Amino acid sequence: xxxxxxxxxxxxxxxxxxxxxxxxxxxxxxxxxxxxxxxxxxxxxxxxxxxxxxxxxxxxxxxxxxxxxxxxxxxxxxxxxxxxxxxxxxxxxxxxxxxxxxxxxxxxxxxxxxxxxxxxxxxxxxxxxxxxxxxxxxxxxxxxxxxxxxxxxxxxxxxxxxxxxxxxxxxxxxxxxxxxxxxxxxxxxxxxxxxxxxxxxxxxxxxxxxxxxxxxxxxxxxxxxxxxxxxxxxxxxxxxxxxxxxxxxxxxxxxxxxxxxxxxxxxxxxxxxxxxxxxxx
Numbered sequence: 001x002x003x004x005x006x007x008x009x010x011x012x013x014x015x016x017x018x019x020x021x022x023x024x025x026x027x028x029x030x031x032x033x034x035x036x037x038x039x040x041x042x043x044x045x046x047x048x049x050x051x052x053x054x055x056x057x058x059x060x061x062x063x064x065x066x067x068x069x070x071x072x073x074x075x076x077x078x079x080x081x082x083x084x085x086x087x088x089x090x091x092x093x094x095x096x097x098x099x100x101x102x103x104x105x106x107x108x109x110x111x112x113x114x115x116x117x118x119x120x121x122x123x124x125x126x127x128x129x130x131x132x133x134x135x136x137x138x139x140x141x142x143x144x145x146x147x148x149x150x151x152x153x154x155x156x157x158x159x160x161x162x163x164x165x166x167x168x169x170x171x172x173x174x175x176x177x178x179x180x181x182x183x184x185x186x187x188x189x190x191x192x193x194x195x196x197x198x199x200x201x202x203x204x205x206x207x208x209x210x211x212x213x214x215x216x217x218x219x220x221x222x223x224x225x226x227x228x229x230x231x232x233x234x235x236x237x238x239x240x241x242x243x244x245x246x247x248x249x250x251x252x253x254x255x256x257x258x259x260x261x262x263x264x265x266x267x268x269x270x271x272x273x274x275x276x277x278x279x280x281x
Contacts, residue, residue: 146181
């Protein structure tokens with residue numbers, strides 16, 4: 001009987017020991033499982049957020065891309081209309097004037113003056129047509145296209161334009177150069193319409209790791225908050241276009257201090273579409 005009691009006692013002690021060991025293991029392992037669960041949950045949550053941000057970014061990129069493509073198509077159509085229709089009509093008028101018998105000296109002077117004006121109009125329209133053509137920009141490259149535009153603007157007498165190229169120019173690819181040229185056009189439009197500037201300086205700085213396009217006028221300038229207002233949609237549009245090719249557009253202006261637009265691009269960065277960037281001085 002004593003032996004049985006001792007045996008049962010030992011079994012109880014053993015059971016308690018095993019229970020304590022099991023409880024200890026559970027106590028030690030449970031936090032590990034909880035930590036693993038939290039880690040997996042956070043990873044899934046992070047992935048979900050990243051996927052949402054990625055989809056949002058893709059949507060913004062495709063929206064910006066579509067806007068550029070629609071505008072590009074519109075400008076191409078305008079270019080074709082100018083080249084195919086208006087220039088042909090003016091050429092016909094010029095030919096008719098040339099066939100008039102200039103017996104009267106006064107009439108002769110008027111006809112010659114009209115012919116010169118029409119010839120100049122045809123030339124201006126031809127240059128404008130080229131400036132709106134994507135093929136023209138892609139074939140000549142950014143530097144040459146800006147030089148031609150600078151000459152055309154100077155001939156118009158609207159504003160004195162100076163272009164400076166620093167470093168050895170290289171191609172950035174058709175898409176990037178097209179977007180940069182459209183930014184230039186937007187800046188020029190603002191200068192002619194709103195600034196009252198007499199001078200516009202175009203500066204291109206080329207280096208292996210950086211390209212800077214700077215457009216600076218001596219106009220009336222504006223307050224920085226204008227960029228955030230509806231009137232500044234053109235300015236914000238330049239920033240959006242720059243972001244489309246992975247560049248950053250900085251706009252600095254103050255009333256009476258003119259306006260400086262600087263576009264900075266890493267030519268080695270193959271990321272063609274980046275998030276929109278808002279920056280102002």
